Amino acid sequence: MKLFLLSTLTLCAALSACSTVQRNAATAPTLSDMNAVSPALAHYTEDVVIGELWKRPDLSSRDRSVVTLSVLIALNQTVELPYHLNLALDNGVKPGEISEIITHLAFYSGWANATSAVGITKAVFEKRGITADQIPPAVGDRLPIDEAAEARRANGVQQNFGRIAAGVAQFSTDVLFRDLWLRPGLTPRDRSLVTVSALVATGQIAQIGYHLNRAMDNGLTRAQASEAMTQLAFYAGWPKVFSALPVVKEVLEKRAG
């Protein structure tokens, strides 16, 4: 189900539940709306974004949905969110993973972006009959931690900013790196993909080096990193990606050497 804008319309001819789904996403324009305002945008959406971008190899449609959701949540682009939540679920992103992506982005793009996404996601989950047992609990088992790598990270932060920003350093260790990142509902590789996508979308160039390296340590391949940039060009915009590419290049070249 890659034909995303079209697919909603097509599905709605077949599913009785669609009138409410459509109403919930009322502000998201259909292709017909797009054609009324910009036939060119409808054309690029159908022929380039749906017809080419989402079908490119090197990054699965599931991963493209992870990247796209991360951009929409990090930029608070709520109009498209119901559509892309449904597409993500169709593309194999699990409800529990969406739940974790939202929580992860509370920390990596600001609390109110996450709470804004909660209301919209709740409506989508309800429409699809997604229930509490599909969502990871608040507390429970944690993934094992790489103590050596975490010590290096924590010491670096402590040395640089421990005196002038003790609170930030403390929460970084206690809540982010010793808890959030170890939650098993989303793999570290996916958390990294979410993080890098949000960093590009919000223009946080200075943080990309650390997190892209971490992403690749966590299993993101060079081809996937490269192709994530293509997806981000369309959803975060060309300038954001061109501003990120020098850092991406530096990371990839250093790791190749």
Place this chain on the structure above:
Amino acid sequence: MKLFLLSTLTLCAALSACSTVQRNAATAPTLSDMNAVSPALAHYTEDVVIGELWKRPDLSSRDRSVVTLSVLIALNQTVELPYHLNLALDNGVKPGEISEIITHLAFYSGWANATSAVGITKAVFEKRGITADQIPPAVGDRLPIDEAAEARRANGVQQNFGRIAAGVAQFSTDVLFRDLWLRPGLTPRDRSLVTVSALVATGQIAQIGYHLNRAMDNGLTRAQASEAMTQLAFYAGWPKVFSALPVVKEVLEKRAG
């Protein structure tokens, strides 16, 4: 019709269609709303923004509307969009140009900002009786391309990022610079003004040098570039403009030399 916030109210005394126009823009505050919360903001809006900024020479009210629409779309500031779409049309921005601005900003500020603008623009177009024949078609004639300049651009991107971001490089050439920028519904000078405005609004300093030079190659004058920064100070905020000014200065001084 420069008195924009006031003008809506004034117009509405005279036009029967206004009740629906007003309803559509229901969330946009009136001067009366502003006075209830911040008489100072109402005062600055009337006396400084309407009374001075929009009347300054060196940039026409039509161009100021192009800059302002670009900021609102690039930052997804939907509350003010209906008002400024109407003002832009009153200031001489053609419906087809608005259509092209939205499509252009899909690429230069992220797809969901454009689709968000589509729904709002459709309602404004309908209220004003703007029909499909006033909107550029998806495909058709293209402006001639400067092959030498495009070869320099494409080679630069290929050398820098061709290996690590092949997809971005390919779509940049095929879709942006050999198609989007050549669409005749918006002049290259206006596309550049839209692009530079979006870059300042989204803080993409590293991309301003190339695009401001391109804007001036495309016919934007020094006085217009300078005055666009004044308009952007109010609509994108002072800090975004002060962060952009060192690059603007460098570009203007190099071209003067």
Place this chain on the structure above:
Amino acid sequence: MKLFLLSTLTLCAALSACSTVQRNAATAPTLSDMNAVSPALAHYTEDVVIGELWKRPDLSSRDRSVVTLSVLIALNQTVELPYHLNLALDNGVKPGEISEIITHLAFYSGWANATSAVGITKAVFEKRGITADQIPPAVGDRLPIDEAAEARRANGVQQNFGRIAAGVAQFSTDVLFRDLWLRPGLTPRDRSLVTVSALVATGQIAQIGYHLNRAMDNGLTRAQASEAMTQLAFYAGWPKVFSALPVVKEVLEKRAG
């Protein structure tokens, strides 16, 4: 009243006016909504944000509300705004101060963010019976100006950008530094806290040095500056704060020396 999400629910059992307050903030998720989508986010909100962050010493809950409102307005995060406007009033931020914060952020984060906040704030003010006599007038007395410091600032801007951005330089002097900053409805220290919060939230690193120094000249202490970064980490997101910390460190170390 620090238990903010919970407090709304609790209050609503006691106050008959709450049904309308709740309806106005309908899109803001409750803890129950959060638990349906992400029990982890609800847990972090209750136990870390409410349970720890807002109770930390070194920054009052009143100042935390100033920082948080500034982020929400500067990023146009309207869903959370009604809740945090009410919390800010409960925490001792005066209606007139909220009025001035909105106007200040028109200049420091773009006009449409302020007008967007006006509509939401008007509804909150009405529900709480806040009337016009509690709001500062558009014109009136101004605080005394430090002519020497203002001359240094104005000369610096004039030398750097006077020729290439005369309009920006002129409005900076006439409207911002000789009028807005001198409005008595918000102390210069609070205006600085609002400004620095907005700069971090919008990633305007290059402007933080000047404004953090100004904030401390205006009375913000080192401990408050440091703890504001902790508050910003949660509300603007970790990456924005980590991108700001090198400048914060430089400012604090220079002033210590």
